[in-house]
Amino acid sequence: MKTMAGKCAAVMALAVFSATPVLAKDIRVTYAGSMGKVMDQGLGPVFAKAENGAWQGQGQGAYGMARLLASHKLTADVFVSINPGPMQILKDAGLIDDAVPVASTSMVIAYSPKGKYAAQFADSSKHHDAGWLKLLAQKDIHFGRTDPYADPKGQNIVFTLLLAEKYYHQPGIAQKVLGDLQNPEQTHQEGGLLARLESGQIDAAAGYESEVRSAHLPYVALPDEINLSNPALAKQWYDTVSFTIKDSAGKDQTLHTQPMVFYAAVLKNAPNGTDQAKKFVEFMQSAQGQRIFNQYGYAAPKGNALYR
Numbered sequence: 001m002k003t004m005a006g007k008c009a010a011v012m013a014l015a016v017f018s019a020t021p022v023l024a025k026d027i028r029v030t031y032a033g034s035m036g037k038v039m040d041q042g043l044g045p046v047f048a049k050a051e052n053g054a055w056q057g058q059g060q061g062a063y064g065m066a067r068l069l070a071s072h073k074l075t076a077d078v079f080v081s082i083n084p085g086p087m088q089i090l091k092d093a094g095l096i097d098d099a100v101p102v103a104s105t106s107m108v109i110a111y112s113p114k115g116k117y118a119a120q121f122a123d124s125s126k127h128h129d130a131g132w133l134k135l136l137a138q139k140d141i142h143f144g145r146t147d148p149y150a151d152p153k154g155q156n157i158v159f160t161l162l163l164a165e166k167y168y169h170q171p172g173i174a175q176k177v178l179g180d181l182q183n184p185e186q187t188h189q190e191g192g193l194l195a196r197l198e199s200g201q202i203d204a205a206a207g208y209e210s211e212v213r214s215a216h217l218p219y220v221a222l223p224d225e226i227n228l229s230n231p232a233l234a235k236q237w238y239d240t241v242s243f244t245i246k247d248s249a250g251k252d253q254t255l256h257t258q259p260m261v262f263y264a265a266v267l268k269n270a271p272n273g274t275d276q277a278k279k280f281v282e283f284m285q286s287a288q289g290q291r292i293f294n295q296y297g298y299a300a301p302k303g304n305a306l307y308r
Contacts, residue, residue, distance in 0.1 A: 026056070029080065030057075031058070034059075042293075046292065080265075083156075083261070090267070094268070105211075105262070105298060107227045107228050109132050110194065125219070134170075136177045145188070148181055149246070153206060162174050242255060285301075
């Protein structure tokens with residue numbers, strides 16, 4: 001009888017175990033603000049559904065987010081950034097071991113289909129000329145970009161315009177377009193920049209091809225010599241420009257171009273665990289993850305992992 005009772009208990013225990021739902025595995029990811037659509041509408045929901053968990057995405061300027069993570073004012077399982085710079089902040093803080101490339105993109109000039117110069121931007125795009133640059137230099141145009149202190153894209157548009165000066169032989173035009181580096185009339189929060197463009201509040205904006213295509217906005221594609229996408233042109237072109245900005249301590253810091261690659265890193269203090277964080281990074285690198293990136297306008301990753 002004891003043997004039969006033991007068997008019954010084992011069967012009941014097995015039934016209870018089988019009926020227990022798989023524990024949800026949540027994921028919290030902090031990412032460059034330009035990645036909002038691919039993260040919150042693509043990668044995040046697909047991963048969360050497969051894991052039977054919840055997705056939490058936090059997007060804003062990558063340098064700003066990296067500083068919040070480094071100072072422990074913000075926590076996440078994974079950080080995804082464009083350019084190596086923001087990753088270096090987390091490396092210096094001892095929060096990551098390495099960062100792997102997961103996608104890439106190029107700089108473009110997006111324009112509003114409702115803007116007063118939409119036809120001229122379209123014409124410049126069609127003829128691959130310097131018309132877009134001359135339009136941005138006009139006083140009556142409303143150009144939007146992000147803060148070069150808080151966001152890599154804010155730095156990349158400065159590099160793009162400096163390169164355009166040389167490529168189109170238009171000395172001084174970058175200054176004419178930008179004004180001050182942190183010009184308050186141009187600089188906006190990363191998350192709301194394209195929304196302003198879509199609504200017609202601004203005429204044109206600095207953008208990554210990936211985010212602009214995700215938003216289904218028209219844009220002017222730029223030559224490789226300007227768009228920062230071709231590593232083969234780094235020494236010949238990209239490395240010939242630089243600019244100076246104040247760092248967090250108020251000291252002058254000279255900035256140089258960096259690869260237009262999106263990197264992902266597992267944070268050592270991941271609230272949902274480093275194993276779950278690693279799974280999300282592996283998912284981004286997988287064939288399925290790469291298909292989702294491609295659907296949202298991103299190009300394949302380039303180069304090697306950082307710090308290995």
